[in-house]
Amino acid sequence: xxxxxDVLRDVWFGRIPTCxxxxxxxxxxxxxxxxYLLLPRVSYLTLVTDKVKxxxxxxxxxxxxxxxxxxxxxxxxxxxxxxxxxxxxxxxxSVLPWSISVHFKNFPDRDLLHCPSSSVIEAxxxxxxxxxxxxxxxxxxxxxxxxxxxxxxxxGLQNDKFDQFWAMNRKLMEYPTEEGGFxxxxxxxxxxxxxxxxxxxxxxxxxxxxxxxxxxxLLKEMYPAAITNDGEQKRYQVVIxxxxxLLETPLQWLSEHLSHPDNFLHICVVPTPSx
Amino acid sequence: xxxRRGECLWKKHVAxxxxxxxxxxxxxFEEIILQYNRLLEKADLQAVLSERYQADKYDVQRGxxxxxxx
Numbered sequence: 001x002x003x004x005x006d007v008l009r010d011v012w013f014g015r016i017p018t019c020x021x022x023x024x025x026x027x028x029x030x031x032x033x034x035x036y037l038l039l040p041r042v043s044y045l046t047l048v049t050d051k052v053k054x055x056x057x058x059x060x061x062x063x064x065x066x067x068x069x070x071x072x073x074x075x076x077x078x079x080x081x082x083x084x085x086x087x088x089x090x091x092x093x094s095v096l097p098w099s100i101s102v103h104f105k106n107f108p109d110r111d112l113l114h115c116p117s118s119s120v121i122e123a124x125x126x127x128x129x130x131x132x133x134x135x136x137x138x139x140x141x142x143x144x145x146x147x148x149x150x151x152x153x154x155x156g157l158q159n160d161k162f163d164q165f166w167a168m169n170r171k172l173m174e175y176p177t178e179e180g181g182f183x184x185x186x187x188x189x190x191x192x193x194x195x196x197x198x199x200x201x202x203x204x205x206x207x208x209x210x211x212x213x214x215x216x217x218l219l220k221e222m223y224p225a226a227i228t229n230d231g232e233q234k235r236y237q238v239v240i241x242x243x244x245x246l247l248e249t250p251l252q253w254l255s256e257h258l259s260h261p262d263n264f265l266h267i268c269v270v271p272t273p274s275x
Numbered sequence: 276x277x278x279r280r281g282e283c284l285w286k287k288h289v290a291x292x293x294x295x296x297x298x299x300x301x302x303x304f305e306e307i308i309l310q311y312n313r314l315l316e317k318a319d320l321q322a323v324l325s326e327r328y329q330a331d332k333y334d335v336q337r338g339x340x341x342x343x344x345x
Contacts, residue, residue, distance in 0.1 A: 003290055010293040017304035033315060036308045038301065058319075097304060242300065243292035249285040258289070 007257045011241050012162045014041035016087050017097035020052050023071070026104055028059040036097065040160060041084030041241060042261050044125075045070055045077060046115040047158065056102055064104065069112055071101045076111040080124050082260045088239045088268040089190050122154050125262055129153065132186035132263030133172060135202075141172050157261045165261060172263055173256050180212065181205030181252035187265040189222055199223065205252035215254060216247030226269045239268040 015038040022032045035055045040048060046068075053068050070077040077086050077100070091098050107114070115121065129150075133142035142150075149168055156165025175182050182205055189199040199222050205213055219226045219238065226236045227247070237244055240258050259265045 003286065007286075007290055007293065010290075010297065013301075014293075014297065015301040015305075017300060017308065033318070035315075036304075036311050038304065038308060055315075096300065241293070242296045243289065245292075246285045246288050249289065253286075 004257060008166065009162060011258060012042060012165075012261075014084060014241055015039060016041060016083065016242075019097040019099050020049075020056075020070075020102050021099070022056050022059070023101045023103045025106075026060070026102075027064050029061060030059050032056055032059040039083050039087075039098075041082065041087070043083055043157065043160075044079050044121050045083055045086070046079040047118060047121050048083075052102065056104070060104060066105050067107050067114060067116075069103050069107055071103060072099070076108045078112060079115050079121070080113055082262070082266060084241055084260070085190060085266045085268060088242055089192055089270065092237075092239055092242065092268070092270055093273040118158070122158075125154060125157065126150060128262035128264060129172070132259075135184040135186045136172070136175070136182035136263075138183065141174070145171070153261070169261070169263075179206070180210065182255060185218070185251055185255045185265065186259070186263055187218065187255070187267060189219075189267045189269060191223075192268070192270045203251075205250075205255065212250045212252060214247060215245055215249045215251055218251055219247070223269060234272050236269050237272055239270060240265065 018037050018039045020035040020037065022028065032055070035052050037049075037052065039045075049068070049070075057065065070079075072086075072090050075090055077090075081089075087098055130139065130142050133139050145168070152168045153165060155161070156168070184202050185205050187200065187203065190197075191199075201222065203213070203218055203221065207213060215238070216227065226238055228234045228236075238247075240254070245254065245258070255265050
């Protein structure tokens, strides 16, 4: 269907306007201007911020520079979460552009993984795809692929090539028609107000009677507080790629169309703004 | 038929919300960020050029001083 392809493209090309400023604790030789970028929602912070690093290094002394890391309003940003998830979870109801602080010292080892090179991001990305395929097809699709096919998925993401990525990714999105969907849906539910990283359990797209489960069914099972009953005030927003899909949206369709390139459906539950 | 209309509703909602999201988050900022980055590049170039100009001026002055001393 034509509009399904549009959804895939809109998800892939989603951008977040971002303002990077150097943290005031950093010692500089002269003042650094802010740096602005449109960040791709589906990529990773450390993969797309080479220019940010270059910009701020110009005002730093080499001996003051350690590994670069990012922070938003006191929260260190995990590079191994997709950028869109970080924004939706921490900043979706704040004013644009997204204001991120750049650090070159005091790396928060307890909160963040180190990211010495893009091969670390590649390994993380591929392990997510493998985990998702284990849930969807008992790893059959990803294991049938060749090394160069894996590379094509990664290069597609790294170089922002939609067609290159989807030429391979569509194989990961196939399923036997008679089963009506994947074996299990690869999903993660993130909560803004929790120390727990995310909720991830086994959940099938189709009931034993053959009915398609919806986003509402998933939440009822995993996070009932996120569902508003009749007459109740809405306490939470359920956000995927910066939008709130209707609760009656079938989960299988969401998994095929609103997953990130890592093949997981990343769902953010954030408190409804009070104003 | 009723089911088809129902299907259209949730799908239409996703498609519309994505378009709205892109208007607010991508299109509203695309041009101004591009222009700002151009300005930043020009400012950097100016800084490099004026540094070089200062260095040249210093060399010329030193040249004058040494010839005056001769």
